Amino acid sequence: MLRRTLGSIAVLAFRNYSAKSFCSNMAQIIDGKGIAQEIRSQLGQELKESVAAGYPVPHLTAVIVGEDPASEKYVANKMIACREVGISSETKRLPASTTQEELLQVIDDLNKDQRVTGVLVQLPVPEHINERTICNAVDVDKDVDGFNELNMGRLALDMDGIIPATPLGVKRLLEHLNIETHGRNAVVVGRSKNVSLPMAILLHADGKYATKALDATVTICHRYTPAKELARHCRQADIIVVAVGKPGLITKDMVKPGACVIDVGINRIKDETTGKFRLVGDVDFEVRQVAGHITPVPGGVGPMTVAMLMENTLKAAKKQFCNRNSS
Amino acid sequence: MLRRTLGSIAVLAFRNYSAKSFCSNMAQIIDGKGIAQEIRSQLGQELKESVAAGYPVPHLTAVIVGEDPASEKYVANKMIACREVGISSETKRLPASTTQEELLQVIDDLNKDQRVTGVLVQLPVPEHINERTICNAVDVDKDVDGFNELNMGRLALDMDGIIPATPLGVKRLLEHLNIETHGRNAVVVGRSKNVSLPMAILLHADGKYATKALDATVTICHRYTPAKELARHCRQADIIVVAVGKPGLITKDMVKPGACVIDVGINRIKDETTGKFRLVGDVDFEVRQVAGHITPVPGGVGPMTVAMLMENTLKAAKKQFCNRNSS
Numbered sequence: 168m169l170r171r172t173l174g175s176i177a178v179l180a181f182r183n184y185s186a187k188s189f190c191s192n193m194a195q196i197i198d199g200k201g202i203a204q205e206i207r208s209q210l211g212q213e214l215k216e217s218v219a220a221g222y223p224v225p226h227l228t229a230v231i232v233g234e235d236p237a238s239e240k241y242v243a244n245k246m247i248a249c250r251e252v253g254i255s256s257e258t259k260r261l262p263a264s265t266t267q268e269e270l271l272q273v274i275d276d277l278n279k280d281q282r283v284t285g286v287l288v289q290l291p292v293p294e295h296i297n298e299r300t301i302c303n304a305v306d307v308d309k310d311v312d313g314f315n316e317l318n319m320g321r322l323a324l325d326m327d328g329i330i331p332a333t334p335l336g337v338k339r340l341l342e343h344l345n346i347e348t349h350g351r352n353a354v355v356v357g358r359s360k361n362v363s364l365p366m367a368i369l370l371h372a373d374g375k376y377a378t379k380a381l382d383a384t385v386t387i388c389h390r391y392t393p394a395k396e397l398a399r400h401c402r403q404a405d406i407i408v409v410a411v412g413k414p415g416l417i418t419k420d421m422v423k424p425g426a427c428v429i430d431v432g433i434n435r436i437k438d439e440t441t442g443k444f445r446l447v448g449d450v451d452f453e454v455r456q457v458a459g460h461i462t463p464v465p466g467g468v469g470p471m472t473v474a475m476l477m478e479n480t481l482k483a484a485k486k487q488f489c490n491r492n493s494s
Numbered sequence: 495m496l497r498r499t500l501g502s503i504a505v506l507a508f509r510n511y512s513a514k515s516f517c518s519n520m521a522q523i524i525d526g527k528g529i530a531q532e533i534r535s536q537l538g539q540e541l542k543e544s545v546a547a548g549y550p551v552p553h554l555t556a557v558i559v560g561e562d563p564a565s566e567k568y569v570a571n572k573m574i575a576c577r578e579v580g581i582s583s584e585t586k587r588l589p590a591s592t593t594q595e596e597l598l599q600v601i602d603d604l605n606k607d608q609r610v611t612g613v614l615v616q617l618p619v620p621e622h623i624n625e626r627t628i629c630n631a632v633d634v635d636k637d638v639d640g641f642n643e644l645n646m647g648r649l650a651l652d653m654d655g656i657i658p659a660t661p662l663g664v665k666r667l668l669e670h671l672n673i674e675t676h677g678r679n680a681v682v683v684g685r686s687k688n689v690s691l692p693m694a695i696l697l698h699a700d701g702k703y704a705t706k707a708l709d710a711t712v713t714i715c716h717r718y719t720p721a722k723e724l725a726r727h728c729r730q731a732d733i734i735v736v737a738v739g740k741p742g743l744i745t746k747d748m749v750k751p752g753a754c755v756i757d758v759g760i761n762r763i764k765d766e767t768t769g770k771f772r773l774v775g776d777v778d779f780e781v782r783q784v785a786g787h788i789t790p791v792p793g794g795v796g797p798m799t800v801a802m803l804m805e806n807t808l809k810a811a812k813k814q815f816c817n818r819n820s821s
Contacts, residue, residue, distance in 0.1 A: 299651065320647025323695075324626065324687055350718040358698060360651055368650075371685060371714045384723060386713040387698045391677040396711060403726075 194428070194458035195344075202343050203336075203470035207252055210477050214253045217485070225484030226255040227285035227311065228277050232270060232296065233263030238289045245287075248473045254285075254480055267296045271304050278306040281491075284484035285311040287476075290361075308487055311479040314361060322365055325376035329479050334366035336471030337408055337429050338381065344460060346427045348381035349374070351405040356397065356417070356449070358389040362410040362431055370406070397421070409449045417450040425459035431468050521755070521785035522671075529670050530663075530797035534579055537804050541580045544812070552811030553582040554612035554638065555604055559597060559623065560590030565616045572614075575800045581612075581807055594623045598631050605633040608818075611811035612638040614803075617688075635814055638806040641688060649692055652703035656806050661693035663798030664735055664756050665708065671787060673754045675708035676701070678732040683724065683744070683776070685716040689737040689758055697733070724748070736776045744777040752786035758795050 218224055227249055229242045242258055249256035261270065270292070277286045286309045288301050302314035310318055313329040321328030341348060353370045357363035367387050372380030386400045401407055401421040409417050410431035422428060432449030448464030455461055462468055545551055554576055556569045569585055576583035588597065597619070604613045613636045615628050629641040637645055640656040648655030668675060680697045684690035694714050699707030713727045728734055728748040736744050737758035749755060759776030775791030782788055789795055 299653065316647035316651055316653065317644055318647070319650045320643035320645070323646050323650050323691060324643055326626065326643065350720055350723075352723065358700065364650060364695075367714075368691075371716065373685065382716075382718045384713065384715050384719040384727070386711065386727075387694075388711050389698065389709075391709045392711040393677055396677075396679065399730075400711070400713075 192456060194455045194461040196455070197340060197344065197429075197460055197462045197467055199336075199340060199462055199467040200470045202340065203474040206339070206471075206474040207248060207477060210474075210481060211252045214481060217481075218253070222485065222488055223284075224253070224255050225284045225480050226257075226282055227287070227480050228257055228259060228283050230259045230261065230270070230273060230277075230286070230288045232261045232265050232288070233293050235291070238291075242289050244473055245476060248477050249480070252477045252481075254477065263293050265293075265296075267300065270296060270301060274301070274304045278304075278309060283309065284487050285309055285480040287312045308490070309483060311476060311483050312361075313365070313479065319360070319365070322368055322378060325372050325378050325380065327377040329483060330369070330378065331361050331365045332475035332479060333362045333410075333431060333468060333472045334369055335479075336468055336475040337366060337431070338369050339475065340429065340462070340468070340471055341381065341406065341427070344427070346406065346460065348383040348406060351383050352386070352403050353381075353383040353406040353408070354386045354388060354400050354404040356388045356401070356407065356409040357411045357431075358387055359410060363387065363389075363408075366408050366410070370408075411449050413449055414447050415449075415451045417454060419451060419453040419457055422454050422457045424457050426457075427460040428454055428458045428462070429468060430462050430464050433464060433469065519783060521782045521788040523782070524667060524671065524756075524787055524789045524794055526663075526667065526789055526794040527797045529667065530801040533666070533798075533801040534575060534804060537801070537808060538579045541808060544808075545580075549812065549815055550611075551580070551582050552611045552807050553584075553609055554614070554807050555584055555586060555610050557586045557588065557597070557600060557604075557613070557615045559588045559592050559615070560620050562618070565618075569616050571800055572803060575804050576807070579804045579808075581804065590620050592620075592623075594627065597623060597628060601628070601631045605631075605636060610636065611814050612636055612807040614639045635817070636810060638803060638810050639688075640692070640806065646687070646692070649695055649705060652699050652705050652707065654704040656810060657696070657705065657802075658688050658692045659802035659806060660689045660737075660758060660795060660799045661696055662806075663795055663802040664693060664758070665696050666802065667756065667789070667795070667798055668708065668733065668754070671754070673733065673787065675710040675733060678710050679713070679730050680708075680710040680733040680735070681713045681715060681727050681731040683715045683728070683734065683736040684738045684758075685714055686737060690714065690716075690735075693735050693737070697735075738776050740776050741774050742776070742778045744781060746778060746780040746784055749781050749784045751784050753784075754787040755781055755785045755789070756795060757789050757791050760791060760796065 231238050246256050277283050286305050292298055303316050305315055307315050307317045310329055313331040318328045322330055355363050355367045367385050370381050370383045371385035374380050374382045388397050388400055398421045402423055406427045408429040412432050414434045430448035430450040434447050435444050436447055437444055446465050558565050573583050604610050613632050619625055630643050634642050634644045637656055640658040645655045649657055682690050682694045694712050697708050697710045698712035701707050701709045715724050715727055725748045729750055733754045735756040739759050741761045757775035757777040761774050762771050763774055764771055773792050
């Protein structure tokens with residue numbers, strides 16, 4: 168009896184220890200959805216107050232060229248967010264056969280329309296249209312995506328401008344969670360112009376200027392970084408932001424215990440057991456066993472992107488209103 | 495006798511070995527001055543041919559505000575280079591009391607003057623003038639320094655534009671020496687907007703676009719990178735570019751044997767033994783014992799900057815001529 172009791176206690180104690188150790192080693196899953204929801208509520212409140220103070224209601228026009236189900240879904244999510252925050256919005260759908268000149272004309276009309284305060288062209292555009300020409304055609308003050316070459320230049324120079332929503336959302340997450348970045352090692356995996364490069368700029372630049380950047384030491388890795396070097400750079404990082412589109416790229420052995428891992432990847436993969444498709448990021452599930460903080464996919468960076476788009480739309484509208492009334 | 499002879503042979507053998515080992519371990523000193531001279535000669539030849547083909551002679555106007563001996567010297571060097579290449583040039587000197595509005599007016603006049611194809615305002619400008627406002631005021635096509643926000647945005651987006659002369663000169667040096675950069679580790683020490691950030695962009699970005707970037711993995715270190723981390727990042731680097739202004743910052747123990755070290759620093763220090771001032775970079779002299787290639791100061795990056803300014807001036811003039819004649 169005594170033996171059995173002792174045995175039970177031992178088992179219980181072991182179980183308790185395991186549970187505790189298991190819990191304390193597991194990463195905190197960053198609730199991007201919840202944080203984004205909080206920001207959207209705040210923005211809604213701010214908008215109410217600014218409309219009450221005499222500012223006009225912002226209006227966002229999204230343009231979709233062709234029929235891409237993913238684009239449709241992304242834009243639908245943005246329209247829902249607009250309604251929730253109180254931003255007036257509409258989606259212009261153009262056929263896949265639209266020429267670049269026709270699309271430029273549509274953008275020009277939106278640029279000139281004083282009622283429209285935000286313009287975004289959902290990417291990708293069909294192959295016969297030059298994406299860069301389109302991004303640069305959007306009026307710099309209405310460019311709520313922050314993809315215009317002038318907004319990119321301003322970000323690079325730590326100037327006030329519009330910052331692409333995804334890297335801005337990642338910055339906001341790090342700040343919300345009080346992740347220390349000053350003088351820490353950060354690795355950005357990927358070198359896209361809409362996410363990775365602005366992210367690297369926001370991570371490394373001087374916090375005392377307009378963009379309130381994060382003062383980290385930053386390493387940019389990409390497709391030509393040898394796998395061994397990628398692993399080494401990542402292992403030294405306090406913050407890893409991965410935006411590549413390769414499921415399972417970042418594995419447990421590549422992450423320093425306690426590091427903050429931000430997964431920007433969105434990959435649609437087929438579950439071989441159920442036959443259904445599901446969304447995964449670029450970070451292997453097991454990384455949760457070593458990271459200090461980690462964003463889930465979905466529900467991590469995605470909702471923050473939409474929330475930051477709303478913030479950009481409000482900011483852009485306010486600036487246009489002030490510009491018109493000061494000139 | 496035999497003993498003495500043997501002894502002499504042993505000493506000779508030892509001496510030979512030492513000399514060989516000493517030589518093979520010493521870095522190749524990169525002859526920036528010679529390479530720059532070669533480029534200037536080529537540019538002079540090209541200019542002669544293009545003038546013969548009907549293109550107008552480019553004209554560079556440099557503006558100096560106030561009386562800074564270093565600025566005077568830099569601009570004088572640029573004027574000498576212009577004469578040598580065959581570029582028409584002039585220096586406008588404005589008093590230190592010039593207001594920002596007055597300077598903007600001077601720039602505006604130069605922007606509108608079709609005869610002037612290149613405009614540069616020598617930095618620093620006096621403190622009562624906003625440097626960024628001035629850089630952005632220079633017409634993007636005449637901005638031979640590449641400091642306008644739009645040129646910065648274009649560089650960040652791998653687009654054709656004007657690239658700041660110093661990082662462009664470093665890139666040209668690496669290419670001239672056939673230093674492998676593709677997939678290699680590069681460290682940029684510093685985060686200035688005129689040198690370090692464009693350098694990091696040129697080092698990491700995709701070589702298949704207009705800027706023909708170098709496809710390296712890049713780490714940006716700066717004042718908030720802890721000394722220990724700076725040393726670690728540097729030791730892993732195949733290429734180190736340092737542009738900080740701290741004599742002796744990069745020491746022998748921080749450099750991987752065989753690495754290419756590019757010293758952009760220019761520091762005027764007093765030699766305690768002679769009492770005279772001399773120029774040194776940010777890299778300690780002993781680094782020559784481990785590096786594979788190293789730029790001297792003076793005579794390394796400095797002359798390349800002037801040569802690239804000449805290249806930018808030619809490119810800008812050609813573009814303006816073509817634009818005028820196609821519209």
